[in-house]
Each structure stands twice: as C-alpha cells, then as structure tokens.
Amino acid sequence: MVDPRHTSQQYPRCGHAARENRRTQADFQCASCGYWHHADVVGAKNVLTRGHRGVSRLSADNTRRGG
Ligand SMILES: [Zn+2]
Numbered sequence: 424m425v426d427p428r429h430t431s432q433q434y435p436r437c438g439h440a441a442r443e444n445r446r447t448q449a450d451f452q453c454a455s456c457g458y459w460h461h462a463d464v465v466g467a468k469n470v471l472t473r474g475h476r477g478v479s480r481l482s483a484d485n486t487r488r489g490g
Contacts (some may be wrong), residue, residue: 430469
C-alpha cells in the first residue's frame, strides 16, 4: 500500500522527505540537495520505487549528473 501523501514530499534520489520539498503544487525541490523536479514526476517515482521495492534497480535515470 502506497501512501501518496508522503510520496509527494519525499525526494527519491536522496530519500530526503520534508514539507519544504514541495514548494508548490507543481514544483518540487529537495531541501537537502536542492535538486528540482516536477512534482508529478517525483510522486510517480516514489510510488514506483515503493511499489516495486527490491524488484529491480535498473531504473534508467537520465539525471545522472547533478544532484
Ligand atoms: Zn535531496
């Protein structure tokens, strides 16, 4: 079971979760590493990560640099 309330505030790349991460309804910027993403993207990534935890870590992340 995935709780969308928390996934919307956690940044999947570093695991930092804070209300401050969610700047606006549409913008998400990690308060820890400063990385920015569209909020919907972060929420979706978190849902996938939690929903398939331990299944695979082959996520082709095109944001290798930065962060
Ligand atoms: Zn971060």
